[in-house]
Amino acid sequence: MPSPIREISEILKNNRSFLVASHVNPDGDAIGATAALGFLLRALGKDVVLYNPSGLPERYAWLALPGPLSTRLPEVLPDWTVTLDCGAPERLGPELSARLDPERTVNIDHHLGNPDFGAVNWVDPAEPAVGAMVAKLARELGAPLTGGLAEAVYLAVVTDTGHFTYGNTTPEVLELTAELLRGGLDLEGVNARVNNQWSPRRLELWRRVLGSLELRHDGRMALAVVTRDDLDGTGTTSEDCEEFVNFLRRLRGARVCVLVRQEGPERWKLSLRSQGADDVRAVAAGFGGGGHRNAAGAMIEAPLGTVLTNLTEAVGRMPGLKDRQ
Numbered sequence: 001m002p003s004p005i006r007e008i009s010e011i012l013k014n015n016r017s018f019l020v021a022s023h024v025n026p027d028g029d030a031i032g033a034t035a036a037l038g039f040l041l042r043a044l045g046k047d048v049v050l051y052n053p054s055g056l057p058e059r060y061a062w063l064a065l066p067g068p069l070s071t072r073l074p075e076v077l078p079d080w081t082v083t084l085d086c087g088a089p090e091r092l093g094p095e096l097s098a099r100l101d102p103e104r105t106v107n108i109d110h111h112l113g114n115p116d117f118g119a120v121n122w123v124d125p126a127e128p129a130v131g132a133m134v135a136k137l138a139r140e141l142g143a144p145l146t147g148g149l150a151e152a153v154y155l156a157v158v159t160d161t162g163h164f165t166y167g168n169t170t171p172e173v174l175e176l177t178a179e180l181l182r183g184g185l186d187l188e189g190v191n192a193r194v195n196n197q198w199s200p201r202r203l204e205l206w207r208r209v210l211g212s213l214e215l216r217h218d219g220r221m222a223l224a225v226v227t228r229d230d231l232d233g234t235g236t237t238s239e240d241c242e243e244f245v246n247f248l249r250r251l252r253g254a255r256v257c258v259l260v261r262q263e264g265p266e267r268w269k270l271s272l273r274s275q276g277a278d279d280v281r282a283v284a285a286g287f288g289g290g291g292h293r294n295a296a297g298a299m300i301e302a303p304l305g306t307v308l309t310n311l312t313e314a315v316g317r318m319p320g321l322k323d324r325q
Contacts, residue, residue: 004122008106009140011120012040017047017078023091024054025238028159028194031060033084033108033130035152038066040134043143049078053093057239059197063155064148073099080104083118085130087111087290108133112281113290125292128168131156135176145176146183154180154190162246163191167276167294202240205230209244215254221315222254225304226261238269245271256280256315260307263299268307270298278321283314 012018020037022030034050041048050069073095081100083089086109089097100117107118110127127133131153138145138153145153157176161169164177181187205226212225226241234240241261248257255278259271270287272280274294281296287310289298300307315321 004120005136005140007120008108008122009137011080011106012044012046012137012141015046015079017049017080019049019051019073019078019081020084021051021081021086021092021096022084023086024052024093026052026054026057026085027242028060029129029131029156030085031057031063032152032154032156032159033134034069035063035065036131036134036149036156037082037084037137039147039149039152040138040141040143042066043149044141047078049074051096053095059239059242060155062193064151066148077101077104080106082106082108084108084134085110087114089115089117111291112293113285126170128170128173129157129160131160132173132176144183145180150180150183150185151190154185154187155194158191158194168292199236199240201235205234205236205240206244206247208234209241209259213248215251216312217256217316217321219251219253220255220321221312222248222251222257223308223312224248224259225308226259228262231262238263245273249273249275256283256318256321258311258315260304260311262304264301266301266303268300268302268304270300270307270311272296272298278318283311283318286314287311 018041020034022034038048038050048067050067052069053071055071056069086092089100102117103119105118107121108130109123110125110130112125114123135145135153157173208230209224209226214223216223245257245259255274257273261269263269272284274280279293281291281293284291284296284298287298287300291297
């Protein structure tokens with residue numbers, strides 16, 4: 001069986017036009033991988049449409065892109081669609097998932113449970129970030145990891161590894177970062193742009209949400225809630241909640257951290273984080289969600305009290321999380 005890197009490289013070389021898309025509400029890896037692949041295709045002289053129905057998050061507005069990020073699909077789709085960091089086709093948004101042609105789709109991802117919905121599927125859960133996978137494609141195609149491509153790859157890997165603090169920080173991703181630095185990446189400048197994006201409104205939101213913090217299961221579970229009133233009262237959006245659940249991981253003894261964010265009257269988004277062998281993906285899967293072992297999510301329709309009760313019970317069934325008698 002041919003290597004997926006080789007197979008995808010041949011598709012990129014031998015076709016003219018491409019739609020590059022990632023999951024809705026994109027994070028740093030999704031946006032970084034999208035930009036990086038766009039730069040790579042531009043270097044190959046290809047026609048490229050970058051697409052995400054959610055648009056470019058404000059916190060990443062500083063990132064150089066190889067072209068505009070469209071929130072609407074073209075009337076006629078390009079020759080091939082390349083999906084990035086998307087664990088299921090419905091995560092692409094309703095417009096693209098309805099028009100997606102599996103026979104003309106390349107699926108590049110690192111999520112467990114990806115259903116291999118493309119004609120060519122490169123799905124590797126061992127990869128720390130999809131941006132790192134795009135970097136491997138660039139090497140295969142002889143494109144230097146410099147300039148905008150390098151900056152986009154770095155955004156992808158630095159955000160998905162938690163600034164190289166998560167368990168997915170491999171020797172290879174550190175070696176990739178060293179390669180980007182040798183190619184001229186302004187590490188200090190990019191890190192400042194990644195991290196220093198807070199507004200006073202966001203700070204006020206975090207003050208409110210910290211007030212909702214609860215410790216359960218003898219402190220092994222940390223739980224916080226963001227309601228619509230919190231967002232509306234501070235003039236913030238779901239974007240301003242980014243990284244809050246990771247902040248909770250700083251609590252000594254907290255093995256599972258959860259942020260519950262209101263999406264509708266009784267619709268709640270769960271963001272779960274853990275470390276080591278604590279598998280929050282299994283918890284998310286119990287609510288119809290998914291993700292990675294140490295970073296997962298789900299959506300629940302129920303009253304908040306029911307959500308918190310069911311979630312607490314599910315976390316309590318994890319090995320080592322049951323309350324001491």
